[in-house]
Amino acid sequence: MSTTDTTARQSTDVATTISTFTGRYVSLLPTFAAITILIALLVGAELYFGNFLTPRNVSALLLDNAYLMVLAVGMTFVIVTAGIDLSVGSVMAFTGILGASLIASGIPVIIVIPVMLVAGAAIGLLIGVLVQYFNVQPFIASLAGLFLGRGLAYVVSLNSIRVEDPVLVWMRTRIPLGDFYIAPTGIIAIFTVIIGALVMHFTRFGRTVYAVGGSEQSTRLMGLNVARTKVMVYVISGLCGGLAGLLLTAYTGAGYPRNGIGTELDVIAVVVIGGTLLTGGRGYVLGSMIGVFVFGTIKTIISFMGAEQSWTHIIVGVLLLVFVVVQRAIVSRSQQKE
Amino acid sequence: MPLSSPCQYGPVDAVKPIVELEGATVRFGAFTALDGVDFRMFPGEVHSLMGENGAGKSTLIKAITGALPLESGTLLIDGDPVTFPTPQAAQRAGISTVNQDVDLLANMSVAENIWLGREPRRFGLVDNRAMRHQAREVLNSLAVDIDPASILGGHSLAAQQLVAIARAISVDVKVLVLDEPTSSLDTDEVAELFRVIRDFKERGVAILFVSHFLDQVYEICDRVTVLRDGARVGEYLTTELLRIDLVQKMLGRDVAEFAARERVIEPDMPADPFLSARGITSTPGIADADVDIAAGEVLGLAGLLGSGRTELARALTGVDRPEDGILRIENREKRLNSPRQALSLGVVYSPENRRTEGLVPELSIQENIVLALQAQRGVMRRIPTARQRELVISWIDALGIRPADPDRKVRTLSGGNQQKVMLARLLALSPRLLVLDEPTRGIDVGAKVEIQNLVGDLADNGLAVVFISAELEEVLRVGDRVAVLRNGRVAETLPADSLNADILLALVAQPDLPEA
Numbered sequence: 078m079s080t081t082d083t084t085a086r087q088s089t090d091v092a093t094t095i096s097t098f099t100g101r102y103v104s105l106l107p108t109f110a111a112i113t114i115l116i117a118l119l120v121g122a123e124l125y126f127g128n129f130l131t132p133r134n135v136s137a138l139l140l141d142n143a144y145l146m147v148l149a150v151g152m153t154f155v156i157v158t159a160g161i162d163l164s165v166g167s168v169m170a171f172t173g174i175l176g177a178s179l180i181a182s183g184i185p186v187i188i189v190i191p192v193m194l195v196a197g198a199a200i201g202l203l204i205g206v207l208v209q210y211f212n213v214q215p216f217i218a219s220l221a222g223l224f225l226g227r228g229l230a231y232v233v234s235l236n237s238i239r240v241e242d243p244v245l246v247w248m249r250t251r252i253p254l255g256d257f258y259i260a261p262t263g264i265i266a267i268f269t270v271i272i273g274a275l276v277m278h279f280t281r282f283g284r285t286v287y288a289v290g291g292s293e294q295s296t297r298l299m300g301l302n303v304a305r306t307k308v309m310v311y312v313i314s315g316l317c318g319g320l321a322g323l324l325l326t327a328y329t330g331a332g333y334p335r336n337g338i339g340t341e342l343d344v345i346a347v348v349v350i351g352g353t354l355l356t357g358g359r360g361y362v363l364g365s366m367i368g369v370f371v372f373g374t375i376k377t378i379i380s381f382m383g384a385e386q387s388w389t390h391i392i393v394g395v396l397l398l399v400f401v402v403v404q405r406a407i408v409s410r411s412q413q414k415e
Numbered sequence: 416m417p418l419s420s421p422c423q424y425g426p427v428d429a430v431k432p433i434v435e436l437e438g439a440t441v442r443f444g445a446f447t448a449l450d451g452v453d454f455r456m457f458p459g460e461v462h463s464l465m466g467e468n469g470a471g472k473s474t475l476i477k478a479i480t481g482a483l484p485l486e487s488g489t490l491l492i493d494g495d496p497v498t499f500p501t502p503q504a505a506q507r508a509g510i511s512t513v514n515q516d517v518d519l520l521a522n523m524s525v526a527e528n529i530w531l532g533r534e535p536r537r538f539g540l541v542d543n544r545a546m547r548h549q550a551r552e553v554l555n556s557l558a559v560d561i562d563p564a565s566i567l568g569g570h571s572l573a574a575q576q577l578v579a580i581a582r583a584i585s586v587d588v589k590v591l592v593l594d595e596p597t598s599s600l601d602t603d604e605v606a607e608l609f610r611v612i613r614d615f616k617e618r619g620v621a622i623l624f625v626s627h628f629l630d631q632v633y634e635i636c637d638r639v640t641v642l643r644d645g646a647r648v649g650e651y652l653t654t655e656l657l658r659i660d661l662v663q664k665m666l667g668r669d670v671a672e673f674a675a676r677e678r679v680i681e682p683d684m685p686a687d688p689f690l691s692a693r694g695i696t697s698t699p700g701i702a703d704a705d706v707d708i709a710a711g712e713v714l715g716l717a718g719l720l721g722s723g724r725t726e727l728a729r730a731l732t733g734v735d736r737p738e739d740g741i742l743r744i745e746n747r748e749k750r751l752n753s754p755r756q757a758l759s760l761g762v763v764y765s766p767e768n769r770r771t772e773g774l775v776p777e778l779s780i781q782e783n784i785v786l787a788l789q790a791q792r793g794v795m796r797r798i799p800t801a802r803q804r805e806l807v808i809s810w811i812d813a814l815g816i817r818p819a820d821p822d823r824k825v826r827t828l829s830g831g832n833q834q835k836v837m838l839a840r841l842l843a844l845s846p847r848l849l850v851l852d853e854p855t856r857g858i859d860v861g862a863k864v865e866i867q868n869l870v871g872d873l874a875d876n877g878l879a880v881v882f883i884s885a886e887l888e889e890v891l892r893v894g895d896r897v898a899v900l901r902n903g904r905v906a907e908t909l910p911a912d913s914l915n916a917d918i919l920l921a922l923v924a925q926p927d928l929p930e931a
Contacts, residue, residue, distance in 0.1 A: 100565030104522070279540035281532070284523075288531055291520035298518045299582075300503040301532045358522035 107352030107404055108364035114350075114396070115367055118374045126381055132256035134377060139259065140251075142373040143266035144169065144321040144328065148344045149351070149365040150273035151317025154310040156348055157277075158289045159357025160215035162314045164204060164222030165321070166340030170333070171230040172197045172322030177238035177332025186244040194319040200226055201315020205308035219311075223341065226318075230334035237333040240326055248327035262324045269320065273362040286310060290357030346397050347372045354404055371396070431494055433458045433621050434479055434510075434590055439488035441474050448474040450645045451488065456590065456621040461612060463632045463653070464625050465665055466642035467859040472625060475642065476592055480512045481505030509589035513579045513596060521568030526550035528567050529582045553581045557611050573604035580611065591615060592623045597631055601885065609635050627859060628886070629658055641665055662860060688743075689879045690762070690848055692731060695740035700726025701903040704740070708848060713870060713880045715894025715911065717887055717923050723903035724883045725767055728850045731881070732764035733757030758791060761847030765837055765854060767883075773837050776826035780816065781807040783825050783836050788843045810839035815865060831862025838869070849873065850881040855889060867893050887919045899923055 122129040139146075148165045155162045172193040179189045200222050207218035248265075251258035277283040285306045288296040297303050326332050351368030353360025375396075376389045432455040441449040449471045456462050464472050477483035479490060481499025489496050492508055499505040502512070519528045526547045527534075535545040550563035559577050567575060576596060583591060593612075597605050612622055612635055626632055632639065633653055641648040641664045648664045688707040695704045701723040708714050718724045729735040731742070733751030742749050744760050751757045754764060766772035774783050784807050789798055798806075807821045814835040816828075825836055834854055841849060851870065855863045870893050874880050882893050890897055891911050898908045899922045907922060914922075 100562055100569050101524070103566060103569070275540070279543075281534060281536075281541060284527060284531060284534065284541060287523055288520050288527075291522035292518075295518040295520055296531075298502070298514070299531055300501070300506070358520070 103407065104359040105352070106407055107400065108361055108367065110400070110403060111351050111364060111367045111371060115371050115374065118371065118378065122374070122378050122381070129381065136258045138370060138373045138377065139263040139266065140328070142369050143262040144325040145340070145343065145347065145372065146266040146366055146369045147269045147317050147321045147324060148340065149347050149369050150269050150362055151314035152344045152348045153273065153353055153360055153362050153365045154277070154286055155314045156353050156355060157286050157357055157360045158307060158310050160208065160307070160310065161219060161345070162204065162311060163216065163219040163341045164200060164226055165314060165318045165344055166337035167223045167226030167230065168197050168200050168315055168318030169321040169325060169340065170336040171226040171233070172319040173326040173336055174230045174233045174238065174332035174334045176323060176326055177240045178233050180240055180242045180245070181238050186242055190323060193323050194316055197319020197322065198312050198316040201312040201318065202308065204315070205311030208311065209304050209307045234332070234334060237331045239331045245327040249330070262327055265320070265324060269317065270362055270366045277362055282306065282309065287358060290359070343372065346393050350396055350400050355401070430457055432456060433493060435491040436479060437489050437491070439475070439478055439490070440486045441478060441483060442486055447645050449478065452642070452645070452647045454640055454647065456623060458589070458621050459616055459619045460637045461616055461622045461624050461635050463636040463639040464623060464642065465632065465639055465661065467665055467861045470642040470665070471645040472642060473594070476512070476594060476623070476625065479505070480510055480592055506586060509587055510592065511583035511586060511588045511590070512592040513576070513583050513594065515595035519567055519575060519579055519582070523567060524564050525561055525567050525578050526563035528578055529553060529585050550581070553585050557581055573600045576600065576608070577611070588620055590621045590623065594625045595627065596624070597626055597628060605631065629661070633658065665860060689745060690731065691743045693741045695727065695730050695737045695742070697726055697730045697735050697737040701730060704903070704905045706731065706898060706905060708879045708881060710847065710879045711874055711877050712895040713874045713882050713893055715890035715897040716881060716883045716900060717890045717897050717919055718900030722900040724900055725852055726903070727900065728764060728852050728881060728883055732762050732850050734764055758844060762850070763841045763844055763846040763848070764850045765841055765852060767852040767856070769833055769837050774825050774833055777824060779822045779824055780811065780836055781821035784810055784839045784843055787840050791844060806843065810843060814839055814869065829858070829862070831858035831866070834858055834862070834866060846878065848879040848881070852883045853885065854882070855884060887923065888916050891916060891919060
């Protein structure tokens, strides 16, 4: 066999490999982009400041953003079905202040924590039922959830309530891992991400979530339970809201009814930056975790530079814009192929 | 003509029907969609259901696949009376359906599209590897080579159709219902599908093949049941039924054979074209295409799927901007940058996919027709309601849109009538050149003839028309001249009179000679 033959064959092999790869993993591209940006940010900051990638900073990244990560997991479920949940910030505030006030009135934590989770899930259920059975736009239904959550938070208390309970104090203790440390809140957040990813990729429910995001009509015709799936994603998001309320209360040592104003938008931003399409059908829980790290890193860089924190939102906004455009390009390219 | 009895069915006369419908009646309010229809299918046969739109074909399919309950009458499977509350129940009984519009999920993998809802599991979790493996087996049994792990949306419509069939047969299938499976496939792909159908037939599966393409029905089907206005006209062996008789039974009237239009213009290239394109290149799709279209003629575009039919139409009408080439309209060089600008020069385009690119299904007939006209005038100069009404009613009349109710939502119309609404919208703009991309796809024979005749009338009234169709006979019937497209080039332009279907097929299918 001549050399040209071999080369030709090798190049077709490479071509098939590439087409197999793009055929399979196009939807991973935005997530790869997010990872690239995260690495670029970390490396860039390290080169610029010289003392950025310290164990302390890296550990703080998880500790400071644990609640955001939990919210992002829930939001990923919702956005993959092509929905949206604006209520998560106020659900977090409500369950946080509810938990703090229950603990302050002497109810044991073992009861308070389930109550917080159930309260979050209940608001999620309400939104899900509105969306599915009353045919309300997710934007509107979850906006109602946002006002409801915030209102309920103010009903519970207008002021911050300190929490001295040993369990919650323990949740923010820093467990050293060499030079690094991790707090139970961070472990919970990581666990939530892992469970979320497992549910999304290895359960029928999770696959149905993607199917609904692809086409509700087709999913129904395939005999899958669309109604239950759509309600469930909001319940999951609400549950994550409740869990985030717990983490935030433990982290700050207090419940405060004005917590998390605007957090829903941060959450949507990190989910989109992590590679989830707002139009549904594509996205990864692990990508959302990367999105949270990107967000957290930008925040840390801003405070390192001593600049105003509002710059975080400006930069996140620009990133979001870039990502939405990139996603658009990917989607329209894959549609052209048809 | 006497009905054929089971004994006429040759070798399987001893076989009992697998599906039997007796006196099936379905009503929607006052409207009777099926009126005491008898229907049966035998194992190992390909059966066709023929009829115009509204004849009750889809209702009958829904009745045997569990999508609609019967008001009266019985459904027997293997001789036992059954009722299917849901399509899933029918599927469990071995009746699978592949719908006209591929109802799959473009965002998910091929394997998932086949197994979704029935994924193999290990320890309660979806076993992706086993799922891919089983998907590969099903696809292999169809002898198609598609990577089960690839995302479905990246594949051609034909491949997606095969995946839909793979899903349908991944259960133990006894009856396979294919509703218009070939409407978006080209010749090779149809052949591939037929190979798969014959394979199932061998295995004793009963196949219900519903198609508007008579050629295909005659090629693949053993028997045909004809419906008209919700009632059964009869059941025939395809070998014993002449095509002209079949059409006559479907239409219920003598076919006014497609009146051969008097051809006005016959020169190879018109001397004074309305539009003249040279060297149009637009990647991907067309390269160096030359086209001339004169007022008062119909130029048929014939070519296989992927030959550049649609791309050429889009490049001529400002939808896509060609990279290269010169476009002259009435002898003046123009660049078309947008459909809006093309419209200002009198060039309009009716897209291939009327449902997603053309009509707004949730709006009424009136709103759909007035839409483009209003857009052309600008928002500030609203057409008065009374004038709109008058206009719309005149178009409904002229094109015979049924039901003739301007407030009817377009979603509820049949394919043929939707197409007429689309045409009315474009004609309301008083165009000079009308580019029709597959205007008769997926509509019934009667409506097809009407649209074809309409196109002829329009040309007789001085309009220049480009008519694209996958059906070569239709291109010949309607076109004055036929441009043959191969691999993105206009290979030849010939007067339609000098061609017949066989010659045209040979031209279309001819491999391009390698370039020197």
